[in-house]
Amino acid sequence: MKKINVIPYPETVELLGGTVNSAVLESCEKITDESGTYGEEGYAIQLDSRGVTVTAGTESGFFYAEQTLRQLRESAELPCLSITDRPAFRYRGFLIDSARHMQSVEELKTLIDAAALLKFNKFHWHLSDDQGFRIESERFPLLNSVGSYRDSSDFGSEHLNVRYGGYYTKAEIRDLVAYCAERRIEVIPELDVPGHATAMIAAYPALSCRRLSIPLETKQGIFNNLLCAGSEETFSFLFELLDEICELFPSQYIHLGGDEAPKTYWEKCPKCRAKKAELGFDNLEQLQGWFTNRLIAHLAENGKKAIVWNESLNGDNLDPAATVQMWMDRRGKSAIWANRASSVIACPFGAYYCDYPYSMTPVKKTYDYDPVFKGVAPIMKKFVIGVTVPLWTEYVSDFDRLCYLAFPRFAAVAERGWTKKENLNYDSFCRRFAAVTPLLNRLGVKPAPQSDWDPNQLNRLIKTIGFFKDKIDPESIKNSFGSTNR
Numbered sequence: 001m002k003k004i005n006v007i008p009y010p011e012t013v014e015l016l017g018g019t020v021n022s023a024v025l026e027s028c029e030k031i032t033d034e035s036g037t038y039g040e041e042g043y044a045i046q047l048d049s050r051g052v053t054v055t056a057g058t059e060s061g062f063f064y065a066e067q068t069l070r071q072l073r074e075s076a077e078l079p080c081l082s083i084t085d086r087p088a089f090r091y092r093g094f095l096i097d098s099a100r101h102m103q104s105v106e107e108l109k110t111l112i113d114a115a116a117l118l119k120f121n122k123f124h125w126h127l128s129d130d131q132g133f134r135i136e137s138e139r140f141p142l143l144n145s146v147g148s149y150r151d152s153s154d155f156g157s158e159h160l161n162v163r164y165g166g167y168y169t170k171a172e173i174r175d176l177v178a179y180c181a182e183r184r185i186e187v188i189p190e191l192d193v194p195g196h197a198t199a200m201i202a203a204y205p206a207l208s209c210r211r212l213s214i215p216l217e218t219k220q221g222i223f224n225n226l227l228c229a230g231s232e233e234t235f236s237f238l239f240e241l242l243d244e245i246c247e248l249f250p251s252q253y254i255h256l257g258g259d260e261a262p263k264t265y266w267e268k269c270p271k272c273r274a275k276k277a278e279l280g281f282d283n284l285e286q287l288q289g290w291f292t293n294r295l296i297a298h299l300a301e302n303g304k305k306a307i308v309w310n311e312s313l314n315g316d317n318l319d320p321a322a323t324v325q326m327w328m329d330r331r332g333k334s335a336i337w338a339n340r341a342s343s344v345i346a347c348p349f350g351a352y353y354c355d356y357p358y359s360m361t362p363v364k365k366t367y368d369y370d371p372v373f374k375g376v377a378p379i380m381k382k383f384v385i386g387v388t389v390p391l392w393t394e395y396v397s398d399f400d401r402l403c404y405l406a407f408p409r410f411a412a413v414a415e416r417g418w419t420k421k422e423n424l425n426y427d428s429f430c431r432r433f434a435a436v437t438p439l440l441n442r443l444g445v446k447p448a449p450q451s452d453w454d455p456n457q458l459n460r461l462i463k464t465i466g467f468f469k470d471k472i473d474p475e476s477i478k479n480s481f482g483s484t485n486r
């Protein structure tokens with residue numbers, strides 16, 4: 001590997017001999033190539049004593065070339081070189097959970113700036129959950145006046161006895177969507193259904209099986225409050241809400257959640273049981289598959305595609321048009337999904353979940369994880385369309401902590417999403433990340449110090465135990481850990 005300080009590392013780097021002062025990068029000649037050589041996102045850079053030339057076939061290609069040049073400018077002197085580059089995967093996502101704790105629009109823009117620098121192209125925005133609904137809705141105003149506020153926050157050992165909440169206005173969302181579009185990032189909102197829906201049910205109790213008035217959840221975990229699958233009222237609500245969301249987000253994808261939906265109330269609900277019988281299903285996982293498929297069909301009418309978490313596969317009847325996001329899949333259904341020529345995104349709990357400490361998930365573990373995960377047949381690997389690195393925020397209420405957990409992990413996943421396998425090298429990544437850090441600092445992001453990234457075994461054990469002792473109360477471990485992705 002040639003020593004150039006760029007993340008993600010480019011496809012090919014050729015040294016031409018000699019060096020130039022990086023001031024030469026200030027002016028750049030652009031050549032549009034219409035032959036298709038560089039694909040949707042690729043580009044070439046030629047840098048020598050005469051200056052710098054960028055060639056690309058698309059606006060995205062020119063944008064990514066510029067991100068490479070921004071990083072090269074961090075060095076005072078550069079080798080004369082020629083780069084040709086294109087991504088390994090077309091879907092390169094980062095997830096921010098704004099439901100458990102919100103970030104200000106400015107903070108989100110800072111993260112988006114950093115993500116764009118690392119050539120991410122999808123912002124998976126988690127906007128609804130048991131602890132808060134964060135999208136302004138004109139059609140369903142109680143989603144905001146009731147569903148956006150919880151009475152307290154009781155995540156782990158932290159108990160904050162103050163009302164918490166808010167939501168992003170349509171104007172703020174449109175502003176962020178436009179901000180992302182300028183940076184070649186698609187914003188994909190997640191409406192998590194039928195589980196993780198307490199905030200919606202608190203606002204509109206008739207959406208649930210029991211139709212009882214309940215408050216928002218204030219703890220982390222998995223809850224039994226599901227939207228009722230046997231009631232047409234649920235679907236007319238969701239269709240209308242999805243129409244409102246589709247209007248607001250120009251993305252090709254909408255995320256429909258589908259994770260962690262215990263069927264306790266569906267089991268008892270006369271309407272859900274009747275629907276299951278009417279459809280001739282053997283189990284309620286099939287009812288969830290049917291529920292999700294109706295929403296997928298509705299999205300298709302809006303010209304949108306759906307992404308769902310891997311539990312949506314448990315009924316074995318999911319619409320093959322859906323893209324599955326694999327986070328924890330002991331049954332191996334996501335790999336089978338890819339092997340049947342449907343799309344999957346790698347979002348592995350053990351390697352990518354940023355809410356856990358470095359002692360539990362060291363950076364090297366994140367970096368070493370192969371997005372073409374176990375069980376995917378080599379011949380079907382193109383159905384792994386990419387990666388998403390998630391940051392859940394039950395335990396992350398301030399921006400410094402968020403940045404500490406997200407960086408360098410976001411950069412590690414960015415490199416896995418873009419760089420060809422043969423060019424991956426963890427030691428080189430660490431060195432390059434150090435070189436890129438001043439640039440991230442200027443954007444407003446302060447990464448974890450390198451001494452924290454890969455603790456030795458003893459420290460891993462001590463710190464991980466400390467984290468669970470401090471952050472997670474025993475009741476919720478029983479309730480959630482081991483099967484939760486939140």
Ligand SMILES: [Zn+2]
Nearest residue numbers: 209228269272
């Ligand atoms: Zn029901």
